[in-house]
Amino acid sequence: MTNRQHRKHWKGPPLAWRNLMQSKARLGAGVSAISFAVSLVFMQLGLFSGVMKGATLLYDSLNFDIVLISSKSPESTYVPPFSRRYLYQAGGTNGVAAARPLYLAFRSWRNVETTRIRALLLLGFNYRDPVLRVPEVYQSLSALQRQDTLLMNSLSRSEFGPREVGLKTELNKRQVEIVGLFSLNNTIRADGTAIVSDQNFIRLNPGRSLDDISLGLITVEPGVKVDEVVQNLRQIMPATIKVFSRQEAMSRDREYWVKSTSLGYIIGVAVIMAFLVATVIVYQVLSSDVNERLHEYATLKAIGYTNLRLLTVVIQEALVLATLGFIPGCLLALGMYHAIFIATRLPVAMTVSRMLLVFGLTILTCSASGFVVARKVLVADPADVF
Structure with a gap:
């Protein structure tokens, strides 16, 4: 062989x-x-x-092309408020279709089963403004307009307790009721999220007014280049306000969590x-x-x-x-x-x-x-x- x-x-x-x-x-x-x-x-x-x-999940859930944010903010969920007049000023810039506010704050959520307190990220918005890319929100607008109501993130961690429509508990020592649920993966800093109307946001944040916004969400007119509007806004905004396109804002948050932590x-x-x-x-x-x-x-x-x-x-x-x-x-x-x-x-x-x-x-x-x-x-x- x-x-x-x-x-x-x-x-x-x-x-x-x-x-x-x-x-x-x-x-x-x-x-x-x-x-x-x-x-x-x-x-x-x-x-x-x-x-x-x-790092970018919050931005992923928002409808905007350009964002205004405080220069003291290192990333999107830690946002010191700034005056709403800068948002009005941005709204009058050429190429801007709409300029809408968003309110953010961490507040104490009480687990009804264990009575333990845990920090929850609270998002407040004007129910007339289409700022959120969360379909469940717009199915519950009428309920959100009632006093002391909110939508709870069904993907919040179990430490927040039961997440059921009709459940009542305390948020920042104020009685609130869950009137709907939505699904949103948690951000790095926030493992629980709730959405409220801007009026309820103010009720849950004593000392805060609607003129103190967290993010200014700007959409540009069709056919207008976002980069050009960004440059125009940077020329008129003070040093205390940062202007970022969507991609710039997302890159900034990623860089923060990788390099600054x-x-x-x-x-x-x-x-x-x-x-x-x-x-x-x-x-x-x-x-x-x-x-x-x-x-x-x-x-x-x-x-x-x-x-x-x-x-x-x-x-x-x-x-x-x-x-x-x-x-x-x-x-x-x-x-x-x-x-x-x-x-x-x-x-x-x-x-x-x-x-x-x-x-x-x-x-x-x-x-x-x-x-x-x-x-x-x-x-x-x-x-x-x-």
């Missing part, structure tokens, strides 16, 4: 696979370590993605550490295997195996470990994503692009370990070994 026929009919496992399978305990330890590292990387990347999406640093370090752990574990597994089989590799070298072919065997072992470790790590990450979403309601979800990225990084990390270990095989001299 020729070599070609022999290769055609040979059904046994490749040499790399057989080497790994001879020590199942070592293989299991290596796969488990890689799976842990992969799941950790997935979790950190998922949290990072959740932070990026959570420790979140970006912590997530980045965790990803690097996870891959370092995987690299060390794969190196240890492959190094132990090569040390035990150094005589065998030397024999193969003596009978004509080239360095490239021996290197291929070691790299194949690394790739097998990477693949076997990635699959359970990915499945574990899916479960972790679901648990994080249930606990925080942040938009954490698996994506195909992230799976491909982590798989590619896992292959690269394990291959790097394989190349380092393979040096022992490449420099091995059959005469010295025997």
Whole structure:
């Protein structure tokens, strides 16, 4: 039988696979370590993605092209109020179709079951203004006009207690009634949200008036370039008022949470550490295997195996470990994503692009370990070994 026929009919496992399978305990330890590292990387990347999406969720729910915001505000949910007269001034600018106010404040919500108090983000708006991209709001406008009523976010965390239409509780020590529900994923800072009319907002915020707005939401006329209106507004607004297009505002909030807080640093370090752990574990597994089989590799070298072919065997072992470790790590990450979403309601979800990225990084990390270990095989001299 020729070599070609022999290769055609040979059904046994490749040499790399057989080497790994001879020590199942070592293989299991290596796969488990890689799976842990992969799941950790997935979790950190998922949290990072959740932070990026959570940073802009408030803006995603609002209808505007340009926003006016206090210069003292670092991001969209922490907004010191400013005078409404600047919004009136912006409304008279060429190209502006409408300029509408939005009111924001964190207020104390009382859980009717546990009586515990928790900070809730309160959004107030004029019911005549289409400032919200939340369909449920406009189905409950008549109810919102009644005194001391609100819409509760059904995705608020469980610590806020039951979220049911007709439920009465205290908000900022004032009796309120839930007259409707809406669904909105939580922002990073706010894990509970409620919507009220501007009149009820003032009732729930003593000392605040309708002239003290949190955000000025501006829409431009059809066909008008947003950037041109932004530049015009920046020329007439004082230094205490910042003017941003929608994309600028969203980018600003993302940058704040990544660069101005420790979140970006912590997530980045965790990803690097996870891959370092995987690299060390794969190196240890492959190094132990090569040390035990150094005589065998030397024999193969003596009978004509080239360095490239021996290197291929070691790299194949690394790739097998990477693949076997990635699959359970990915499945574990899916479960972790679901648990994080249930606990925080942040938009954490698996994506195909992230799976491909982590798989590619896992292959690269394990291959790097394989190349380092393979040096022992490449420099091995059959005469010295025997």
